[in-house]
Amino acid sequence: QSVLTQPPSASGTPGQKVTISCSGSSSNIGSNSVHWYQHLPGTAPKLLIYRNNQRPSGVPDRFSASKSGTSASLAVSGLRSEDEADYYCAAWDDSLSGVEFGGGTKVTVL
Amino acid sequence: EVQLVESGGGLVQPGGSLRLSCAASGFIFSTYWMSWVRQAPGKGLEWVANIKEDGGEKYYVGFVNGRFTISRDNAKNSFYLQMNSLRAEDTAVYYCAKGRGYYALDEWGQGTLVTVSS
16 A cells, blocks of 8 residues: 555546645655656656656646645646546655655546 | 666566666766666556665665665666565566656656566
8 A cells, every 4th residue: 555645546528627636644745845757558657747846848737736735736737638647646755765656546538 | 868778677486586777878877866666567656766876875665675786887877676585576567767856756767577477
């Protein structure tokens, strides 16, 4: 069981907005930056958001994220078919001295 | 262009050993933390270990329990994961990844499959 909790699935129709939550604790999200990754099966994972809400160059501004206390969220607006993928939150955990990933959320575009 | 290329995966019997390698190019390798992350079949991403720029600090996930060792050779722009006492549950695609800061991983390899089975 992951230290960071994400819903297993989320879905929306093209153009809609989907939000994914990530719940942690004071030792991880509460005291460290949260990062988000997009992963299509069979490919290399991609960094989508770093340091809670920063987008690497090349990531569309349809992807946004925020953090509050021990929780974080990723929003995908203007949903497109190519957004269908698994999304993971991650953060350093001070108690475990390691990186923790959430269990992942599979986004389906209906 | 940043490239990370894993090698060394394959089929190994329970209790056996494997050494994974990750060859890096396109950036100043010696100035970045590097990590190994794995994904077991049907499961999510799981961080395994990371190593500081000079190799002076290393961290491991709890389940490794002394079985895995991460190392690097900055002269060869490469880093490694020595895996001993392998178990069936270590079966996974192993990815190498480059650190960005604050433990974010901004570049990833394509992965190498490790299968532990008799």
